[in-house]
Amino acid sequence: MSVAFTPWPADVAERYRAKGYWTGDPLTDVIDRHRGAAAEATAILCGERRFRYADVQRLSARLAAAFRARGLRPGDTALVRLPNRAEFHLVFFALLRCGVVPVNALNSHGLYELTAYARQIEPKLAVLAAGGAADPLAARMAQTVGPERLLLLGPPAEDAVGGFAWADGDPLAEDDGEPGHAADPSGVAFFQLSGGSTGTPKLIPRTHDDYLYSVRRSAEICGLDGSCRFLCALPAPHNFTLSSPGALGVFHAGGAVVMAGDPGPATCFPLIARHRVTWAALVPPMLSVWLEAVGGGEDLSSLEVVQVGGAKLSPAVAERVPERLGCRLQQVFGMAEGLVNYTRLDDDPWTVVNTQGRPMSPGDEIRILDASGHPVPPGAVGELWTRGPYTFRGYYKADAHNARVFDAEGFYCSGDLVSLAPGGNLVVCGRNKDQINRGGEKIDAQEVEDLLAAHPAVSHAAVVAMPDAVMGERSCAFVLAPPATKPSELRRFLRGQGLADFKLPDRFVFVPDLPKTAVGKIDKQTLRERVKTEFAFMETTAT
Ligand code: OOB
Numbered sequence: 001m002s003v004a005f006t007p008w009p010a011d012v013a014e015r016y017r018a019k020g021y022w023t024g025d026p027l028t029d030v031i032d033r034h035r036g037a038a039a040e041a042t043a044i045l046c047g048e049r050r051f052r053y054a055d056v057q058r059l060s061a062r063l064a065a066a067f068r069a070r071g072l073r074p075g076d077t078a079l080v081r082l083p084n085r086a087e088f089h090l091v092f093f094a095l096l097r098c099g100v101v102p103v104n105a106l107n108s109h110g111l112y113e114l115t116a117y118a119r120q121i122e123p124k125l126a127v128l129a130a131g132g133a134a135d136p137l138a139a140r141m142a143q144t145v146g147p148e149r150l151l152l153l154g155p156p157a158e159d160a161v162g163g164f165a166w167a168d169g170d171p172l173a174e175d176d177g178e179p180g181h182a183a184d185p186s187g188v189a190f191f192q193l194s195g196g197s198t199g200t201p202k203l204i205p206r207t208h209d210d211y212l213y214s215v216r217r218s219a220e221i222c223g224l225d226g227s228c229r230f231l232c233a234l235p236a237p238h239n240f241t242l243s244s245p246g247a248l249g250v251f252h253a254g255g256a257v258v259m260a261g262d263p264g265p266a267t268c269f270p271l272i273a274r275h276r277v278t279w280a281a282l283v284p285p286m287l288s289v290w291l292e293a294v295g296g297g298e299d300l301s302s303l304e305v306v307q308v309g310g311a312k313l314s315p316a317v318a319e320r321v322p323e324r325l326g327c328r329l330q331q332v333f334g335m336a337e338g339l340v341n342y343t344r345l346d347d348d349p350w351t352v353v354n355t356q357g358r359p360m361s362p363g364d365e366i367r368i369l370d371a372s373g374h375p376v377p378p379g380a381v382g383e384l385w386t387r388g389p390y391t392f393r394g395y396y397k398a399d400a401h402n403a404r405v406f407d408a409e410g411f412y413c414s415g416d417l418v419s420l421a422p423g424g425n426l427v428v429c430g431r432n433k434d435q436i437n438r439g440g441e442k443i444d445a446q447e448v449e450d451l452l453a454a455h456p457a458v459s460h461a462a463v464v465a466m467p468d469a470v471m472g473e474r475s476c477a478f479v480l481a482p483p484a485t486k487p488s489e490l491r492r493f494l495r496g497q498g499l500a501d502f503k504l505p506d507r508f509v510f511v512p513d514l515p516k517t518a519v520g521k522i523d524k525q526t527l528r529e530r531v532k533t534e535f536a537f538m539e540t541t542a543t
Pocket residue numbers: 193194195239240244308309310311312313331332333334335336337340356414416428431437440442
């Protein structure tokens with residue numbers, strides 16, 4: 001059994017194999033390739049715990065055995081929501097070993113998002129950090145998969161597997177000694193999460209072949225080797241933190257991943273000093289926080305490269321990195337759907353500061369098109385379309401949406417507005433999708449609008465981006481509701497539905513009417529303009 005997905009056309013797949021992009025190895029190869037003496041090297045540092053490659057192999061095999069003993073089979077799916085701890089990686093590799101295909105939800109996702117994912121994948125297994133007995137998430141997941149298939153992670157234990165327990169109270173099965181499922185490398189390894197713009201969180205099937213290539217190529221571009229110490233401070237499942245080159249790229253290179261519970265300087269600066277961290281990946285608002293915080297006597301001298309991605313970095317902030325942090329900057333413009341662009345480590349300073357880099361693979365194909373589908377002249381702004389050896393060919397179970405965002409040649413419309421700079425580098429200029437990029441965290445406007453509209457006082461809601469000096473963007477909800485309606489009530493209502501906190505509108509504006517386009521749709525462009533003139537760069541105290 002395997003998970004259904006839209007494959008690349010056979011001739012294209014053949015070409016990717018012939019070019020050596022796809023090697024036919026499973027994604028677990030990033031761990032298992034380290035054998036003998038190399039397996040003694042440190043793979044993960046998490047609090048006071050150190051995991052060698054041999055430990056990650058042994059512990060993930062042990063967890064895989066526990067999954068098999070509970071009846072999980074290749075092609076089954078799993079819903080995972082874990083914090084930034086070593087166990088995230090152990091569970092990920094365990095699932096890959098037994099061919100169980102996970103959705104790795106963000107730790108900030110709530111019951112709403114998890115339920116939406118569960119509806120799509122119908123998981124046979126759920127893995128969560130243990131809440132209290134009354135944790136509604138655990139209760140719902142126990143209903144969905146059964147308590148005997150709900151694995152709860154408790155506080156860190158000496159033996160990492162000892163931190164896990166089945167919700168029915170049974171201990172984990174012993175290792176069965178099975179080598180594990182020989183995954184079909186051309187099949188789906190796991191689902192990445194889409195930022196979304198259509199109201200339903202979309203899932204992105206990623207195959208072993210395509211993802212492993214993106215990891216290998218990223219590690220190569222970044223020149224990683226066994227001396228790399230990578231700070232995993234953004235959410236571990238995010239495509240940036242996981243694969244650009246991320247934890248998987250570092251594992252591939254034989255380096256060490258230092259887990260940080262959050263990306264703030266109070267957590268990260270001591271970890272950098274203690275573990276001599278060489279690489280860190282940040283979103284732009286967090287880079288600004290680091291730049292402000294540095295200078296308090298902390299030792300950041302080990303830092304070689306700080307990567308920044310997920311949202312547009314302003315050149316003024318970019319310029320300050322070498323002097324303030326004493327390291328190089330790399331801009332990363334990527335997407336969970338595939339394509340990742342990097343500025344290269346030997347690029348000239350102008351390129352590193354002013355562009356978001358260029359595609360990582362010679363197999364990446366990009367087109368910058370105007371609204372009628374024609375290529376724009378060099379330097380002009382257009383919509384970015386792409387296809388390539390690690391860019392997916394269709395969202396999971398979303399035929400109607402796929403028909404809109406793919407063209408007949410398999411190019412995917414990213415919804416980003418870009419221009420081409422010298423050297424083939426891209427500059428991100430805006431977006432043509434109904435999304436808010438809140439400091440790298442993507443908010444699907446329609447998702448929040450639909451939930452707001454379910455409130456009895458609300459007849460319509462329109463959520464748009466509001467420029468913000470710190471976050472780049474925050475979210476503003478225009479709501480057609482009686483003036484007596486309170487923002488706090490609407491926030492409580494959204495929270496009550498289990499929506500992730502970062503998606504709660506930062507500002508509510510109550511209006512008697514919403515502007516309409518000629519065809520009668522809500523005119524979001526007018527609302528965006530209104531937000532820009534009325535609230536731009538105001539201190540955003542939530543109202
Ligand atoms: C990364 O992935 P996602 O899936 O959370 O978000 C993708 C979208 C892009 O389409 C673009 O709109 C925006 O995030 N974005 C950027 C950017 N990096 C991503 N916009 C401007 N400048 C950048 N540097 O965010 C992601 C995945 C892999 C690596 C890095 C980021």
